[in-house]
Amino acid sequence: MTWNLKTGTRNGGVMWDKPALLNGLANALFAVAALLALYLAWTLTTRLPVFALREVTVGSELKRVTHDQIEGVVRRELAAGNLLTLDLAAVRDAFEKLPWVRQAQVRRRWPGRLEVAFEEHVPLARWANTALVNTHGEVFKAAYAGELPVFVGPDGAAREITIQFRYFHRSLQAIGQTPVQIQVSPRRAWRLKLQSGLTLELGREQVEARLNRFVAVYDRTLGQLGRRIDHVDLRYANGFAVRVPELRHEKAEPKRGRRTG
Numbered sequence: 001m002t003w004n005l006k007t008g009t010r011n012g013g014v015m016w017d018k019p020a021l022l023n024g025l026a027n028a029l030f031a032v033a034a035l036l037a038l039y040l041a042w043t044l045t046t047r048l049p050v051f052a053l054r055e056v057t058v059g060s061e062l063k064r065v066t067h068d069q070i071e072g073v074v075r076r077e078l079a080a081g082n083l084l085t086l087d088l089a090a091v092r093d094a095f096e097k098l099p100w101v102r103q104a105q106v107r108r109r110w111p112g113r114l115e116v117a118f119e120e121h122v123p124l125a126r127w128a129n130t131a132l133v134n135t136h137g138e139v140f141k142a143a144y145a146g147e148l149p150v151f152v153g154p155d156g157a158a159r160e161i162t163i164q165f166r167y168f169h170r171s172l173q174a175i176g177q178t179p180v181q182i183q184v185s186p187r188r189a190w191r192l193k194l195q196s197g198l199t200l201e202l203g204r205e206q207v208e209a210r211l212n213r214f215v216a217v218y219d220r221t222l223g224q225l226g227r228r229i230d231h232v233d234l235r236y237a238n239g240f241a242v243r244v245p246e247l248r249h250e251k252a253e254p255k256r257g258r259r260t261g
Contacts, residue, residue, distance in 0.1 A: 053083045054112035064100030064120050064142070073098070074114065083112060099142035102134065125149045125165065125182075127158060137162035152183040160184070164207070168192060171211055175218045197228075203235040210234040 056074055058067075073094045077086060088106045095104035095116065103119040121134040126148050131141045133151055137159030151161045161182055168179050172194065181193035190202040192211075202210050214234055222229055222242065231243040 052112055053078060053086070053114055056114045056116060057109075059115055059117040060119070062118065062120070065098060065118055069098050070095075070116065083108060083110075083114065086114070099140070102136075102138070102140075123148060124162060125151045128152050133158050133162060135162070149179060150181040152181065154184075154186045157184055164190070167208060168211065171208075171215055174215050175223070197230055199231045201231070201233045201235055214240060 053074070056070065058070065073091065077091045077094060086108070088108070091114075092104050092106045095101050095106070095118070100120050101118055102121045105117040107115045109115050121132070121138075121140050121142065123132045123142075123144055123146070124135045125133045127133050127139050129150065131139050132144055132148070133139055139158050149165065151158060151165070153161055161184060164184075165179065165182055168182065172179060177198070178195040179192050180195050183191045183193075185191075187204060189204045190207050192200040192202065194200070200211070200214065211234070214232065222232070225242075225244075227244050227246055229242050230245050233241040
């Protein structure tokens with residue numbers, strides 16, 4: 001508290017006469033100090049060698065994912081920390097972005113080990129020659145040089161085609177045929193191309209019933225025809241139509257000069 005020498009009056013301290021304000025300021029300073037102490041303790045703790053990552057173990061057999069890919073992900077995610085500060089969710093997401101990883105599981109194992117388990121994609125087919133389809137009917141992108149059937153269809157149809165492919169493949173085995181391309185149109189009309197070069201038009205309705213009918217009569221009809229067939233239309237109620245390429249090139253015998261009995 002001070003005196004004004006000119007006026008002879010007493011001037012009260014604006015801040016010092018307000019204990020509530022002083023208490024609030026003190027609490028704020030204590031809070032800042034506590035936060036700084038926690039930050040310092042955390043920084044020192046995370047730099048302790050006990051939390052350093054010393055080993056990465058993979059608990060699943062790898063066929064497509066490489067050890068270099070795994071090491072690259074771990075190094076990127078550990079660039080600003082150690083095993084204690086490692087964000088497991090971020091590491092898992094980074095692993096699942098690798099071309100052949102379908103799912104990844106990541107666990108800490110103290111004192112310095114990271115355990116990783118992978119489920120790799122198993123390729124079932126090609127998706128219109130732009131991607132691959134796994135055995136779950138999921139589309140993914142990866143490099144693969146092996147022979148695979150081709151699925152063609154609108155976006156989102158891969159799972160449906162996968163289910164139908166298994167049925168088609170199982171049914172056609174009875175006549176020694178194998179589907180190499182399955183196509184479904186936006187209107188859900190199905191077409192199969194077989195390894196022999198034969199194309200089957202199944203249409204939109206009763207697809208499985210039409211294929212079963214074709215398989216049931218194949219051996220005693222087309223199987224005994226003795227000609228190459230490239231197209232079969234199964235969209236008929238009581239039968240099917242076939243196309244024989246050889247017949248296009250055969251010429252009918254001229255009527256003139258033909259002997260009669």
